[in-house]
């Protein structure tokens with residue numbers, strides 16, 4: 001193993017999404033960007049493999065306004081970070097994303113292990129890892145819940161519906177991880193401070209030989225609407241009726257609704 | 261050699277101000293903040309008196325994320341049936357030298373911490389300082405998780421609880437009669453609706469305080485501050501009376517929101533934030549040791565807060581104490597001496613500034629406000645009886661004095677005079 005590249009997505013945190021109750025549109029205005037949660041586990045997996053193998057570890061991301069992610073990414077362990085930062089990537093689909101990441105990885109040289117997570121919290125397309133493997137001509141191993149170094153090889157466990165599959169891979173590989181693979185620790189003060197001194201490389205599409213047209217999305221999102229959950233808003237203890245009365249009323253209500 | 265000249269614990273307004281001033285003076289500074297971002301753990305009713313920050317960052321209001329400039333001050337006495345309000349609006353309130361602004365800490369604190377970062381500080385969050393490090397009895401840094409970080413001086417700006425200040429033996433446990441507890445909700449409303457309801461022009465804000473019914477006779481009061489597109493609504497209640505009663509704070513807040521005076525102001529507001537926090541209000545009585553070998557105490561951690569009933573001030577003191585702590589740290593650096601003797605200059609600076617002077621001026625206020633129950637029960641009732649009497653016509657007219665005397669004697673003229681006298685000497 002020479003160099004591990006961990007891909008991460010700079011997404012808007014879903015904690016602060018607000019829903020317009022009338023139109024059911026999502027209002028993302030208050031959402032702050034962050035490293036996709038599952039990708040933080042990808043970074044930690046990279047750190048552990050690096051420790052075990054002594055190889056190099058880099059992180060890469062592509063999207064719009066991604067340069068701001070560099071410090072956070074670097075504090076999680078990689079030796080360097082590559083941020084492709086281009087406004088046209090704001091609407092990128094999985095096809096465009098994998099194309100860009102593949103071009104970035106080719107430009108970095110020596111990368112033989114790529115780590116992705118199964119999906120990002122915003123799109124959860126579950127496509128980028130396998131597509132990337134196809135574009136790079138690497139082996140693709142998905143649903144990985146455990147990764148270990150054994151000499152030149154990687155021992156990987158795949159978490160499947162019916163059980164666990166253990167595979168041994170030698171040679172270039174794209175590993176797509178599931179979140180149970182590890183916990184992502186919060187970076188320590190010293191790690192955060194050290195991140196400031198590590199290299200962060202900002203790239204544009206031209207730097208990796210792509211044009212804006214070549215990454216135009218094939219998939220167009222027509223709209224996103226929040227699911228409607230209708231509440232009955234029945235209060236069973238108005239004016240503090242006794243618990244037993246309220247409980248009887250609740251049982252009656254549930255029976256009437258056909259739940260009991 | 262230490263990692264930094266100074267480490268600041270807490271990126272609230274006091275910590276960030278100190279960090280900014282020290283970095284501007286060329287010191288190397290690390291700020292550790294346990295929240296995911298500065299401000300997420302912090303709370304305030306809503307109003308920043310701008311004067312102290314104005315001296316550090318002149319014209320700050322033009323670039324800081326302030327909500328509105330307060331030009332309207334209202335105080336209401338509420339009873340179950342009536343609301344008597346003093347309403348003062350004035351263009352004078354907007355004078356930058358003395359203006360006050362409504363703020364939301366989740367916006368304001370990151371901005372101020374950003375200023376410190378621009379000036380060259382390392383601001384790290386989330387990172388919690390768990391312990392102080394000592395070298396020969398002198399504070400020499402902090403331990404955060406597994407990391408040991410060293411500095412010549414540590415500035416504790418870690419808020420009202422200040423666990424590190426307590427561990428260092430600088431301050432005692434908070435006693436129930438030294439703190440109040442505040443709850444606040446932020447209710448979202450369109451800016452235009454707020455302007456209409458509070459009679460404001462765009463950018464103008466109102467501060468509205470409430471006494472009487474909101475605290476249900478206990479020591480405390482309610483507030484409403486107008487933000488750009490939301491209202492901050494809450495209560496500040498003295499801990500000792502609240503714990504003695506069986507009332508729960510959320511229920512009191514609910515009743516306050518549902519009161520006649522408030523309901524129409526808040527109607528349609530969407531709850532977007534709920535928070536609760538302690539307010540130090542012991543004043544001079546709880547003054548801790550402000551400086552020891554290698555360590556200073558700032559802002560709420562030092563108890564620099566004043567609740568006078570008609571106004572709550574903490575942030576402007578916090579900012580001023582941050583500035584004075586920075587001056588002291590710089591002096592110590594230049595001398596190459598961070599001992600208690602040099603750092604005592606901090607206490608002297610505070611005594612010469614409005615921070616400790618104000619606490620002296622109002623040293624009787626905590627006692628007066630905390631133990632004059634008439635302020636919360638009889639007087640709102642008195643205002644109601646007097647003023648509704650003034651405006652009630654039901655036949656032949658009587659002189660106001662004739663209506664007033666029985667009301668006043670019911671409240672007890674002697675008490676009234678006594679409280680007026682004591683009040684005048686404390687608030």
Ligand SMILES: Cc1cc2nc3c(=O)[nH]c(=O)nc-3n(C[C@H](O)[C@H](O)[C@H](O)COP(=O)(O)OP(=O)(O)OC[C@H]3O[C@@H](n4cnc5c(N)ncnc54)[C@H](O)[C@@H]3O)c2cc1C
Pocket residue numbers: 269270271272273274275292293294295298299301302303304305306307308309387388389390417418419420424441442443444494495496537538539558559560561564565572573574575576578
């Ligand atoms: C309900 C209420 C209403 C108020 N209304 C007003 C008002 O209208 N006007 C006004 O001027 N003042 C008001 N105050 C007071 C004012 O909010 C405080 O005085 C002010 O916030 C003090 O600032 P500070 O920087 O000292 O502390 P804080 O704002 O409390 O900041 C302390 C910081 O330290 C961090 N911290 C704590 N421990 C650690 C640790 N171990 N490691 C790392 N970080 C740590 C915390 O996360 C926090 O960010 C009000 C207070 C309350 C509760």
